[in-house]
Amino acid sequence: MSKRSDAADVACAYRRTGIAPVSGIGRLKELTGREKEVLLLLGTGLGNRQLARELGIAERTVKAHIARIVEKLGQETRLQVAVLSVLAHGTLCVDSSCPCRHSALPPSIRNASAA
Numbered sequence: 001m002s003k004r005s006d007a008a009d010v011a012c013a014y015r016r017t018g019i020a021p022v023s024g025i026g027r028l029k030e031l032t033g034r035e036k037e038v039l040l041l042l043g044t045g046l047g048n049r050q051l052a053r054e055l056g057i058a059e060r061t062v063k064a065h066i067a068r069i070v071e072k073l074g075q076e077t078r079l080q081v082a083v084l085s086v087l088a089h090g091t092l093c094v095d096s097s098c099p100c101r102h103s104a105l106p107p108s109i110r111n112a113s114a115a
Helices: 013-017 019-028 034-041 048-055 059-072 080-088 106-112
Strands: none
Touching: 019 106, 034 048, 034 059, 034 080, 048 059, 059 106
16 A cells, blocks of 8 residues: 655646646637637537537538647647636637636636737
């Protein structure tokens, strides 16, 4: 049985792995409007088939959009991009009455990524 370390001895998982979910936030401005729409929907957890149905496009096109989004945001996986989508919801969502427009991002990051 392994002994659990004191909380002070445990580094932040982001520091330990060198991966921070918000690392691609500054690159949101590189996305097209359609890519932002796909990214926002990706954060809902829908699969490719459901995304295609929601967007009115082919599943193959959804896959192509996601691949470009992953690349443009400097991420490695669809999951990393989905997490980023949730964190940046307030920046990506244009619906002013959306109850989820609050964002997990601090205002300084949110404002910088909206530029």
